[in-house]
Amino acid sequence: MPTAPRRPASRGGARTASAIPQISWRSPQPAPVVLVSGPEDVCAERATAGIREFLRAEDASLEVSDLRADDYTSGSLLTLTSPSLFGEPRLVRVGGVEKCSDAFLTEALAYIEAPQDGATVVLRHTGSSVRGKKLLDAIRSGTGGGIEIACPAVKRDSDRFDFAAGEFQTARKKIAPVALRALVGAFSDDLTELAAACQQLISDVPGDITEQIVERYYGGRVETSAFTVADTAIAGRYGDALVALRHALASGADPVPLVAAIASKLRxxxxxxxxxxxxxxLAARLGMKDWQVDRARRDLTGWNEASLGLAIQAAARADAEVKGASRDPVFAVERLITIIATRAPYGA
Structure with missing residues (x-):
């Protein structure tokens, strides 16, 4: 088994420092105990699948078992990790550790003190509760010779962009920046769907991926995405912005994320x-990506301090209205689009 990479330095003291190696979910590897932590299920599933593939490549006779820590039968962990008659390697995947029962917690703590030879135990903890913290702390202290694969939430636009870019980089597939941005914009509200879309393009398209290919596959999603509405309004294309908005609403888009996308671009x-x-x-200083700075500078064409300030105030008002301050959230979004696209007060 290859040696695990060294753990990177702790950042910001967000949690207790870990004494075990921190492994990327994109390049997982087995260890006696593997803690897969964090809320992003897509990344966690990839990590767990990667460990299974790694072990199966070493020995096709790998035995794979699943347990629930929140619906646990006493003795199950030791039974599934114990050597079989023929000594096949074992992989035990344990879900629901954030809701684990007392019986599981007791037995898991005992298990990591003396892991079974030939067994890999993957513990999935979403971080949604502090349940099981004693077990996590023990693993992170180095007990059991474990590793940790962190799967933090992917929330920001830049995080989703990095996620999608990583999908294509891992597959050694080229995608045009404008195509990548269109793809991320089309699936900005669902990382699972974004991951599936990336994999579909990777498997279906033999050459480089262009904006035209993304439009052919996901044109309906791209046309009605929140960022398309924002882009057309900011560019001053009033009619196109209203059409895009109506398409988005007709497709089931919620006014809240529409306003959020517009406000994000204005900020x-x-x-x-x-x-x-x-x-x-500038990107490094502001914690942004180069392409975000370049895009924002292009978006600023035709804008001045007064019109940008007016748009930001209108976005703040619309944000409050779509969250309950108004009885007509659709009108609130339409008024915001009008102010942005015309760069003038509503009704002026």
């Missing part, structure tokens, strides 16, 4: 407005 524009600095250095 990014405000952050880069008037700053004479290279895209790379």
């Amino acid at each position: 990014t524009m405000a952050r880069v407005a008037g700053i004479r600095e290279s895209s790379a250095s």
